[in-house]
Amino acid sequence: MADSDLSLHLLCVFFPIFLLVFLKLIVRPRPVNIPIKSRHVFITGGSRGIGLALARQAAAEGARVTVLARNLEKLEEAKASIRLSTGIDVGIVSADVRDFDAVKKAVESAGPIDVLVCNQGVYASGEIENLEVKEIKGMIDVNLIGSFNVVKAVLPGMKNRIDRKPVSIAFMSSQSGQQVGIYGYSAYAASKFGLRGLAEALQQEVIADDIHVSLIFPPDTDTPGLEEENKRRPPLTSIIAASSPVMRLDEVVKKALNGIKSGSFFVPCSFKGLLLSIETVGTSPQRSYFMAIVEVILTGALRIVAMCLQWSWYDSIKKWHTKRSSKFVA
Numbered sequence: 001m002a003d004s005d006l007s008l009h010l011l012c013v014f015f016p017i018f019l020l021v022f023l024k025l026i027v028r029p030r031p032v033n034i035p036i037k038s039r040h041v042f043i044t045g046g047s048r049g050i051g052l053a054l055a056r057q058a059a060a061e062g063a064r065v066t067v068l069a070r071n072l073e074k075l076e077e078a079k080a081s082i083r084l085s086t087g088i089d090v091g092i093v094s095a096d097v098r099d100f101d102a103v104k105k106a107v108e109s110a111g112p113i114d115v116l117v118c119n120q121g122v123y124a125s126g127e128i129e130n131l132e133v134k135e136i137k138g139m140i141d142v143n144l145i146g147s148f149n150v151v152k153a154v155l156p157g158m159k160n161r162i163d164r165k166p167v168s169i170a171f172m173s174s175q176s177g178q179q180v181g182i183y184g185y186s187a188y189a190a191s192k193f194g195l196r197g198l199a200e201a202l203q204q205e206v207i208a209d210d211i212h213v214s215l216i217f218p219p220d221t222d223t224p225g226l227e228e229e230n231k232r233r234p235p236l237t238s239i240i241a242a243s244s245p246v247m248r249l250d251e252v253v254k255k256a257l258n259g260i261k262s263g264s265f266f267v268p269c270s271f272k273g274l275l276l277s278i279e280t281v282g283t284s285p286q287r288s289y290f291m292a293i294v295e296v297i298l299t300g301a302l303r304i305v306a307m308c309l310q311w312s313w314y315d316s317i318k319k320w321h322t323k324r325s326s327k328f329v330a
C-alpha cells in the first residue's frame with residue numbers, strides 16, 4: 001500500500017478516535033443527574049397545560065410539588081385533579097410573576113426548592129402591526145421578566161440549601177425560541193430568545209453551587225393555551241409552525257422531565273426539535289460528549305436543511321401575498 005494510502009487510512013481510523021477523546025475531555029459542564037424523588041419541585045404556570053401535566057408527573061414520580069399561578073380557583077382545581085389522578089396533595093401558591101414581592105412571598109411560603117421550572121407563559125401571535133403594545137409588553141413581562149423574578153426569588157434559598165445534592169433551574173422555552181424567527185411570533189420569540197441568554201449566563205453563575213440549568217423547547221403542544229392561540233393565529237404562522245408537528249402533552253412532559261433529571265442544557269422534545277437544537281447550538285453548553293460529536297459533524301449539513309426550510313417558508317409567504325395580489329419582493 002502506498003504511503004499516502006496508508007496515511008489516509010490511518011487518518012480515517014484515528015481522527016474520529018482522537019475527536020471522541022478530545023471532546024470527552026473538553027465538554028463542560030460535566031454530566032449530572034438531578035434526583036426528584038422526595039425533593040421539592042416548584043412549577044410556575046402549573047394550574048393548567050404543560051405546567052399542570054408536569055406537576056402531575058413529578059408528583060407521580062414521588063416529588064413534593066408546589067404549583068404557582070395567579071388564579072386561586074384554577075389552582076384549587078389543579079390540586080384536586082392531581083389528587084384524583086395520583087392521590088398526592090400538591091402545594092399551591094398564588095402570585096403574578098410580574099410582581100417580584102408577591103413571587104418572593106410565595107416562594108418563601110413554599111419552602112426550600114430543589115427543582116424550579118419557570119413554565120409560566122403567555123402568547124399572542126399576529127403581525128406586529130396587529131399586536132397591541134400591551135400584548136407585546138405582556139409577553140416580555142410574563143415570559144422573560146417574570147422568569148427573572150422567579151429565579152431571583154428562588155436562588156438565595158437554593159445556594160444556601162442544607163442537602164448539597166445537585167439542583168435544577170429549568171425554563172420552558174419553545175421551538176420558536178430556538179433562534180427561529182417565525183411569522184407572527186415577533187414578541188413571543190423575543191421573550192423566548194431572551195430566556196436563552198438568561199439560561200446560558202445563569203448556568204455559568206451557578207455551576208459552582210451545583211445548580212444546573214435546562215432550556216426546554218416544545219413545538220406546538222396540545223394545551224388550552226394553544227387552543228386559545230389558534231383562534232387568532234395568522235394562517236402563515238400556522239403554515240410555518242406546522243414544519244414541526246403538534247405534540248401530545250404527555251410526550252412533551254416526559255421529554256421535559258427526563259431532560260431536567262439528566263441535567264441537559266438543551267431539552268428538545270421531538271426529533272425535529274433535536275435537529276433544531278443541533279443546528280442552533282452556537283456556544284451553548286453540551287454535557288454529552290456523544291452529542292458534542294454529533295453537533296460537530298452535523299451542524300454544517302443541518303444549516304442546509306434550515307436554509308431549505310427558510311426557502312419553503314418564504315415561498316409560502318410569497319404564494320400567500322400573490323394570492324392576495326399585493327406586491328411581493330423576496
Ligand SMILES: NC(=O)C1=CN([C@@H]2O[C@H](COP(=O)(O)OP(=O)(O)OC[C@H]3O[C@@H](n4cnc5c(N)ncnc54)[C@H](OP(=O)(O)O)[C@@H]3O)[C@@H](O)[C@H]2O)C=CC1
Pocket residue numbers: 044045046047048049050051068069070071072074095096097098119120121122123142143146172173174175217218219220221222223224225226
Ligand atoms: N402550548 C404550546 O403550544 C407551547 C407552549 N410553550 C410554553 O409552555 C409554557 C406553558 O404553555 P401552556 O401550558 O400552553 O400555557 P397555558 O396558557 O395553558 O397555561 C399558562 C399557565 O401560566 C400561568 N400564568 C400566566 N400568566 C401568569 C402570570 N403573570 N403569573 C403567574 N402565572 C401565570 C397560567 O395561570 P394563571 O392565568 O392563573 O396565572 C397557567 O397556569 C409557556 O411558557 C409557553 O410559552 C412552548 C411551546 C409550545
Ligand SMILES: CCCCCCCCCCCCCCCC(=O)[C@@H](N)CO
Pocket residue numbers: 123174175176180182218219220221226229240241242243244272273275276279302303305306309
Ligand atoms: C434544521 C432542522 C430544523 C427542523 C425543523 C424546525 C421547524 C421549526 C418550526 C418552529 C415551530 C414553532 C412552534 C412554536 C410553538 C409555540 O411556542 C406556540 N404554540 C406558543 O406557545
